[in-house]
Amino acid sequence: MKLLLIGMNHRTAPLDLRERLAVDDAAPVLRKLVADAEVDEAVLLSTCNRVELVVLTREIEAARIRVRSTFRRDLAVDGLGPVEQDLESCLYEYQNGDAMRHVLRVASSLDSMVVGEPQILGQAKDAYRAAVECGAAGPILGRLFQHAFATAKRVRSETRIAERPVSVARVAVDLAAQIFESFAEKRALLVGAGEMIELALKALRGAGLEAIAVANRTAERAARLAVQFGATAHGLDELPALLADADVVLTSIGGHEPWLTRAVAERALLARRHRPMFVIDIGVPRNADPAIDALGDVYRYDLDDLAAIANENAEERRREQARAELIVEAEQQRFDGWFAALRAVPTIRQLRARVETIRAGEVEKVLPRLALDDAARDAVEALTRAIVNKILHAPLSRLREEAEREEGIAHLETTRLLFALDAPDAEGFDDPGGEDSERA
Amino acid sequence: MVLALEYLTAALYLLASLTAGAGFTVARPVMLRAAVAVLAAGAVAHGAMFTLLHSAEPTPPLTHLPSALSFMAWVGTVAFLLLAWRARLAGLVALVAPMSCLGVAAAVFSTPATTALPGHAAGAGSLPHAHVLLASAGLALLGLAGLAGLSFLVEHRRLKKKRPIVGGAGWPSLEALDRAGAFAVAAGFPLLTLGVITGSLWQRATSGAYFSGNPHETFCLLAWAVYGVLASVRFGARQPAVRCALTSIAGFAFLGIAVLGVELFA
Numbered sequence: 072m073k074l075l076l077i078g079m080n081h082r083t084a085p086l087d088l089r090e091r092l093a094v095d096d097a098a099p100v101l102r103k104l105v106a107d108a109e110v111d112e113a114v115l116l117s118t119c120n121r122v123e124l125v126v127l128t129r130e131i132e133a134a135r136i137r138v139r140s141t142f143r144r145d146l147a148v149d150g151l152g153p154v155e156q157d158l159e160s161c162l163y164e165y166q167n168g169d170a171m172r173h174v175l176r177v178a179s180s181l182d183s184m185v186v187g188e189p190q191i192l193g194q195a196k197d198a199y200r201a202a203v204e205c206g207a208a209g210p211i212l213g214r215l216f217q218h219a220f221a222t223a224k225r226v227r228s229e230t231r232i233a234e235r236p237v238s239v240a241r242v243a244v245d246l247a248a249q250i251f252e253s254f255a256e257k258r259a260l261l262v263g264a265g266e267m268i269e270l271a272l273k274a275l276r277g278a279g280l281e282a283i284a285v286a287n288r289t290a291e292r293a294a295r296l297a298v299q300f301g302a303t304a305h306g307l308d309e310l311p312a313l314l315a316d317a318d319v320v321l322t323s324i325g326g327h328e329p330w331l332t333r334a335v336a337e338r339a340l341l342a343r344r345h346r347p348m349f350v351i352d353i354g355v356p357r358n359a360d361p362a363i364d365a366l367g368d369v370y371r372y373d374l375d376d377l378a379a380i381a382n383e384n385a386e387e388r389r390r391e392q393a394r395a396e397l398i399v400e401a402e403q404q405r406f407d408g409w410f411a412a413l414r415a416v417p418t419i420r421q422l423r424a425r426v427e428t429i430r431a432g433e434v435e436k437v438l439p440r441l442a443l444d445d446a447a448r449d450a451v452e453a454l455t456r457a458i459v460n461k462i463l464h465a466p467l468s469r470l471r472e473e474a475e476r477e478e479g480i481a482h483l484e485t486t487r488l489l490f491a492l493d494a495p496d497a498e499g500f501d502d503p504g505g506e507d508s509e510r511a
Numbered sequence: 512m513v514l515a516l517e518y519l520t521a522a523l524y525l526l527a528s529l530t531a532g533a534g535f536t537v538a539r540p541v542m543l544r545a546a547v548a549v550l551a552a553g554a555v556a557h558g559a560m561f562t563l564l565h566s567a568e569p570t571p572p573l574t575h576l577p578s579a580l581s582f583m584a585w586v587g588t589v590a591f592l593l594l595a596w597r598a599r600l601a602g603l604v605a606l607v608a609p610m611s612c613l614g615v616a617a618a619v620f621s622t623p624a625t626t627a628l629p630g631h632a633a634g635a636g637s638l639p640h641a642h643v644l645l646a647s648a649g650l651a652l653l654g655l656a657g658l659a660g661l662s663f664l665v666e667h668r669r670l671k672k673k674r675p676i677v678g679g680a681g682w683p684s685l686e687a688l689d690r691a692g693a694f695a696v697a698a699g700f701p702l703l704t705l706g707v708i709t710g711s712l713w714q715r716a717t718s719g720a721y722f723s724g725n726p727h728e729t730f731c732l733l734a735w736a737v738y739g740v741l742a743s744v745r746f747g748a749r750q751p752a753v754r755c756a757l758t759s760i761a762g763f764a765f766l767g768i769a770v771l772g773v774e775l776f777a
Contacts, residue, residue: 231538246670248684249666249670249682249684249685250670250684250685250686251684251685251686252598252599252684252686252687252690344749345749345750345751345752346749347685347686347752364671367667367751367752367753367754368751368752368753370670370671372673376673379673380673380675383675
């Protein structure tokens with residue numbers, strides 16, 4: 072059994088190509104794949120940043136060709152168009168231990184665009200569930216993915232890889248949580264309606280902030296955002312009144328002079344009876360005068376401040392990544408041991424069958440001559456089975472252990488040779504035992 | 512049994528302090544929460560100790576300073592636990608637990624916990640007991656307000672300087688610290704006021720006058736008046752949170768010096 076992983080991600084393939092290969096429903100692709108003889112099990116992970124196929128196969132070369140053709144024909148349902156020639160150069164391929172490590176790294180978010188982001192684990196779980204539901208994932212890939220999920224959990228609990236936010240929007244939300252106990256009763260004022268404002272709005276909504284007002288020069292754009300996020304739309308002339316109510320102010324509008332001056336902020340603070348105000352200024356040039364920092368109840372962070380925190384957090388994540396990689400390495404070795412031990416399964420199964428055949432044959436020869444009643448026959452059956460099991464127990468356990476090591480393969484080969492497990496029939500092996508029994 | 516519970520309380524508070532300190536240093540919120548749980552276990556043992564103490568006949572009035580400090584530690588701990596149950600305040604355990612530990616340690620390392628009734632309290636009925644309980648509870652809550660104020664100022668300064676958070680996500684928000692401080696003052700000052708009144712009644716029962724002019728009474732009354740002014744300013748008109756935090760710290764510092772300082776150096 073071999074593991075094979077072929078895929079592409081944000082580092083190897085342009086968005087244009089990834090978009091064409093992304094699939095919403097993996098089931099048809101997976102069913103078609105496992106219907107072929109060369110693929111025993113398969114899981115397809117398709118996200119905005121990666122498309123990967125993990126398969127279990129006995130014929131690695133045939134599976135490679137099959138999986139690559141799946142990328143070319145089955146995933147790109149509308150055709151690859153002009154990017155088809157780029158496909159081969161964008162695909163990476165891992166086998167066995169490397170494939171295991173990759174799956175573990177992906178689930179642990181070590182291979183993500185933003186290292187430590189939590190979504191990938193959920194996406195990996197969804198991909199595995201889809202494969203199970205359509206019958207494409209069996210016990211071995213099942214074990215691999217469960218191990219990957221457990222590894223991801225370990226990485227998350229034993230390192231701080233996901234603790235600190237690294238996007239400007241998430242940093243802003245994190246800072247707001249250091250000022251306010253909860254967002255449930257807080258009001259936000261968003262000044263502007265650009266892309267950054269929209270991103271921050273999504274992050275604030277996600278954090279539980281519900282009362283949001285959007286003010287913009289162009290009322291239509293403010294209205295569009297307001298409708299999209301269930302906020303209220305306002306013109307800039309309403310700013311002083313809105314400011315008095317706003318606990319979080321997020322501003323990003325054009326203009327050479329800051330609109331949030333110290334005098335404006337002081338008036339707002341008086342009106343709001345000195346309740347604290349968190350000002351996130353992501354405008355360039357700045358929308359809030361740095362002089363408002365002198366006001367005790369105003370906490371102002373501009374784009375540089377947020378970016379500095381985000382960079383520091385990203386640096387912290389990189390430091391934690393080294394620790395996470397060690398966990399992944401250890402977990403990969405554990406899984407590798409289990410996977411390697413599977414090599415011993417056919418030998419053990421054949422050896423058991425061979426010995427059982429001998430035992431049953433010998434018992435069958437002897438019992439008619441002994442003229443035993445049923446109870447005595449059962450006792451003889453049980454006795455011979457117990458002897459066989461006791462004799463086989465130690466060597467079979469040892470075989471399983473040895474199979475986990477690459478050097479242990481030789482023991483499997485020796486066992487097969489000694490017990491003639493690769494012989495076309497059992498006669499030559501049984502006869503000597505039979506003669507011995509006869510003599511006895 | 513009382514002594515055993517007192518030692519157990521001290522050990523649990525110490526464990527909570529160490530766990531909180533470690534959790535704060537390595538920025539692990541889960542350790543801060545564990546410290547809160549250990550502190551709660553300590554508070555239960557501490558409460559059991561006072562229950563046993565108060566079932567004694569006659570009930571010791573805790574007029575002995577270390578016993579009063581131990582009681583203050585218990586009230587402060589229970590108040591903190593109640594606040595932490597309602598708000599995201601687990602990080603404050605890094606300050607509360609050592610204070611509670613010190614309060615109990617004062618009683619552990621002093622003369623027996625079951626303090627004998629001092630001679631000057633004889634004939635005053637339950638007034639000495641009521642005075643110590645009310646004043647200690649008030650002081651404990653105002654001490655908690657001071658700790659919340661101190662934490663608020665440190666956190667406020669960090670946010671203003673745009674420095675990264677220390678102690679991880681378990682550290683309380685500014686709003687939670689401000690609310691905890693306000694609650695502690697709102698509950699603590701009336702208790703302290705009742706403590707002053709019962710103290711005055713106790714004085715009258717023993718000497719015939721409400722006010723004898725000794726240093727303890729003089730400084731306590733002065734400290735109460737100062738704190739009264741600060742509390743009325745805080746609640747009278749909405750003040751900036753920074754000023755509220757400063758008044759909590761200044762008020763408690765003054766109370767501490769006036770009440771405990773005079774008591775210690777008398």
